[in-house]
Amino acid sequence: MLMTFDGFFWAVAALVAFLFLQRGLHREIQAIFLIATRSPGVTLAIFSLIFLPGVFLHELSHFVTAKVLGVRTGKFSLIPTVLPDGRLQLGYVEAAFSDIFRDSLVGLAPLLTGLLFTVFVSVERLHLVILWDTLRNGQWNLFWMGLRTLPQIPDFWIWFYLAFAVSSTMMPSESDRHAWLPLGLVSGVLFGLVLLAGAGPWMLANLAPQLNNFLRGTALILLVSIIVHLVLILPLLFLHRLLTRLTGLDVG
Numbered sequence: 001m002l003m004t005f006d007g008f009f010w011a012v013a014a015l016v017a018f019l020f021l022q023r024g025l026h027r028e029i030q031a032i033f034l035i036a037t038r039s040p041g042v043t044l045a046i047f048s049l050i051f052l053p054g055v056f057l058h059e060l061s062h063f064v065t066a067k068v069l070g071v072r073t074g075k076f077s078l079i080p081t082v083l084p085d086g087r088l089q090l091g092y093v094e095a096a097f098s099d100i101f102r103d104s105l106v107g108l109a110p111l112l113t114g115l116l117f118t119v120f121v122s123v124e125r126l127h128l129v130i131l132w133d134t135l136r137n138g139q140w141n142l143f144w145m146g147l148r149t150l151p152q153i154p155d156f157w158i159w160f161y162l163a164f165a166v167s168s169t170m171m172p173s174e175s176d177r178h179a180w181l182p183l184g185l186v187s188g189v190l191f192g193l194v195l196l197a198g199a200g201p202w203m204l205a206n207l208a209p210q211l212n213n214f215l216r217g218t219a220l221i222l223l224v225s226i227i228v229h230l231v232l233i234l235p236l237l238f239l240h241r242l243l244t245r246l247t248g249l250d251v252g
Contacts, residue, residue, distance in 0.1 A: 007215030014222035021229040028236040031251040048080040054169030061109035072096040107176035114170020167225035
């Protein structure tokens with residue numbers, strides 16, 4: 001029974017690890033540029049430029065999904081602003097409230113497109129499936145050889161940067177998630193009614209394996225994003241501490 005739902009646990013664990021690394025990496029980037037420039041405005045501008053491709057895809061996903069679902073849209077902005085509560089908003093798309101189903105899909109769109117883009121880069125541009133197969137088969141020599149030759153792939157660093165920028169900005173914001181709770185409650189009630197109707201064994205036999213495989217795949221995609229963030233956060237942590245030692249300044 002546990003193996004039927006192991007994808008759920010892997011996906012949750014990968015999501016928690018990804019969010020931890022994402023926030024830590026964003027904090028380190030801001031701290032480094034704030035120490036180096038001593039200017040919040042310059043730091044904000046550089047930070048926004050670094051993540052501009054991801055922010056553009058994030059907001060474009062909202063906009064296109066809203067249009068497809070017939071939700072009215074307003075302004076589309078990529079200009080960063082600091083919100084009253086201190087949070088940084090890198091961009092936004094104005095969309096009218098419709099219903100919990102369409103609002104949930106519009107809010108979820110950046111995560112879906114971010115995951116799909118990560119898959120595209122991993123499979124079509126960096127050929128990570130080959131590395132994954134050698135790792136699963138225990139072919140360690142081939143795995144390390146492939147890992148060392150990764151930077152030799154044409155435009156490797158461009159695709160690495162885009163995978164980082166997109167995956168690091170794909171998570172829905174608090175406003176994007178405003179319809180998720182009511183939708184979850186409605187879905188929970190419907191699921192309970194289906195179980196009461198006696199469809200539980202059929203769902204366990206026919207739907208649970210597909211859902212579990214989907215969640216396993218999601219966890220694997222998040223693992224790629226985790227690795228990308230890990231590769232970057234380690235040298236940034238070192239650079240942050242080096243700048244602190246050289247300047248005597250630090251950012252809490």
